[in-house]
Amino acid sequence: MNKIDSIIIHCSATKDGLDIGKKEITQMHLQRGFSTIGYNYVIRLDGTIEVGRSLTIDGAHCNSKGFSGVSYNKHSIGICYVGGLDAHGKAADTRTPAQKEALANLIKKLCSKYQIVEVLGHRDTSPDLDGDGIVEPNEWTKMCPCFDAKKEYSDLLVV
Numbered sequence: 786m787n788k789i790d791s792i793i794i795h796c797s798a799t800k801d802g803l804d805i806g807k808k809e810i811t812q813m814h815l816q817r818g819f820s821t822i823g824y825n826y827v828i829r830l831d832g833t834i835e836v837g838r839s840l841t842i843d844g845a846h847c848n849s850k851g852f853s854g855v856s857y858n859k860h861s862i863g864i865c866y867v868g869g870l871d872a873h874g875k876a877a878d879t880r881t882p883a884q885k886e887a888l889a890n891l892i893k894k895l896c897s898k899y900q901i902v903e904v905l906g907h908r909d910t911s912p913d914l915d916g917d918g919i920v921e922p923n924e925w926t927k928m929c930p931c932f933d934a935k936k937e938y939s940d941l942l943v944v
């Protein structure tokens with residue numbers, strides 16, 4: 786990527802407590818025809834941060850176009866925490882305390898390294914159908930990452 790100005794948070798959409806990581810997610814993405822894992826970072830249940838796709842190439846985690854009109858895959862860092870579904874397979878914020886801490890620390894670090902202007906959840910990049918400037922829950926095309934990342938992390942922006 787030439788320019789990095791955003792961070793998009795994802796979940797792996799796996800059930801609470803399923804302890805997978807970069808290796809398993811890479812397998813899933815290879816099966817979907819990607820050249821490697823789509824995310825740049827994976828945060829495991831125990832808070833371990835695994836480095837995924839290199840930031841030197843375009844991402845493969847969010848093809849929506851934001852206000853800039855350019856696909857987020859070309860200018861955003863994709864972070865995926867493992868989880869996002871409860872035991873019944875329903876969307877839920879399953880982040881462990883260790884994952885919450887690791888996410889906040891990683892976002893802080895990335896905001897100090899790059900000129901990050903927005904931290905969003907994947908669902909926040911859904912099309913704004915009624916054009917009011919806000920992507921409301923009824924406009925979400927997916928639940929990912931199953932919590933309000935925009936609200937929780939906007940304070941970490943330094944720009």
Ligand SMILES: [Zn+2]
Nearest residue numbers: 795796907929
């Ligand atoms: Zn996602």
